[in-house]
Amino acid sequence: MEFMVSSSVSLKLMVILQEKLLKRMGSLRKMTQEVQNSLNQEANKTQWLENYAAVRKVMIKVQYQRMHLFLREEEQLHLEALEKEVKETLQQLRESEFRMTQQKESLKEMYRELTEMCHKPAMELLQVRREVPSRTDLVQMQKPQPVNPELTSWPVTGILDMLNNFRVDNVLSQKTTIHNVSLSEDDTTMIYGDDHHGVSRELQGAESFVAWGAVAFTSGRHYWEVDVTHSSNWILGVCKDILTSNAVISIDSEEAFLLFSMKVNNHYILSTNSPPLIQYVQRPLGRIGVFLDYDNGTVSFYDVCRGSLIYSFFPSFFSSPLKPFLCLRSP
The missing domain is CATH 1.10.287 (Helix Hairpins)
Known part of the structure; x- marks a missing residue:
């Protein structure tokens, strides 16, 4: 038993x-x-x-x-x-x-x-x-942690002094506040507002501040700075058309030269469009300089605090007027 x-x-x-x-x-x-x-x-x-x-x-x-x-x-x-x-x-x-x-x-x-x-x-x-x-x-x-490749942003001596010769102020005169930022399924149109028809990727639930230029640039060299100190997610640069109707704002991504910052899983991703490219450099924490050389077809972004280059689009031919653009998402 x-x-x-x-x-x-x-x-x-x-x-x-x-x-x-x-x-x-x-x-x-x-x-x-x-x-x-x-x-x-x-x-x-x-x-x-x-x-x-x-x-x-x-x-x-x-x-x-x-x-x-x-x-x-x-x-x-x-x-x-x-x-x-x-x-x-x-x-x-x-x-x-x-x-x-x-x-x-x-x-x-x-x-x-x-x-x-x-x-x-x-x-x-x-x-x-x-x-x-x-x-x-x-x-x-003992699970190994992935490497986050980030290159040092070395300063370019005298670059900000040179760019300030082309400084323009109050370029973002048109402003509004919205709640949703979306990108169309074919990645050709960015939509800001409450119209989500045909949208595949959205940043919802947080208020966003959007500003753009009332006057477009058609020639010459122009430099301005944007403060992103209090925002983790933002988009800035220049674009061709900004269409507004009711609570919706849309821009044509194919006619835009933009720098993106997005926080994903406690990591920041810095990227550009046309073509999409991740920027393996230190994320700017303060002011960002935008330089548009219309006649030579270039758009460049600078980390003002470090005096360094973030990214410069390769020269292209601008056939349309270009407007400054900014979208700051609330923290």
Whole structure:
């Protein structure tokens, strides 16, 4: 009788332990997939960063060509520092990929071990019941963190002094407050207001301040600054048409040169359009300078606090008047 009771208790205990092991296995499968997703993203970042670094080198060269000849030495130093930083960041990304690959293999090995444990006798399961949770918890604690590639924004000597020669004030004279900002399904129209017909991506629930120029630029060079200190999500730049009707404002994204800032999962993403491009530089925290050289077909953005370049669109032919534009979303 005592033997039967003992066997029954052991059987129940074994079932309980097997259920716990199955839960741990499910957790490990999920962790393995998460690491694989992170690994894929990290691998993509390497290629994106290499391409971005090449583009950024060209932008920097263009900036220095506008300066006097005595800045050539600073240009060379700037490029060398960028090259060194890119190499260091690429190495960090490769090391991060390696760590993630190692953890993925560790998770797979632990999963195989747990699979084997499920088929072991009850007494052996009892011996390892405390070891399994501690090992999986340790793996979770050692989960590698993804690298956030961000290049230093080196100052360009004298650039703000030069740009201030073309300064214009009060360029954002038309203003309004709205509650929704949306982008059409084909990414060609940005809509601000309550009309969401045909919209696939929306930033809702927060009030936004929108301002634009009453007068469009058709020639010459123009520079102005925008304060984004108190906003995490914003859009600024120049665009062709701004259409207003009732509570709706829309702009044609194909005729716009814009800089975007968006906060996603406690990380800030800085990007531009035409074509969409992530900017791997330090996010500006204060004033942003916008320079429109209409005759030469360029639009550039500057971090005023650091005196550095954020991004410069490659020269194009402007066939339409362009208006300054700003959208600040409430924190």
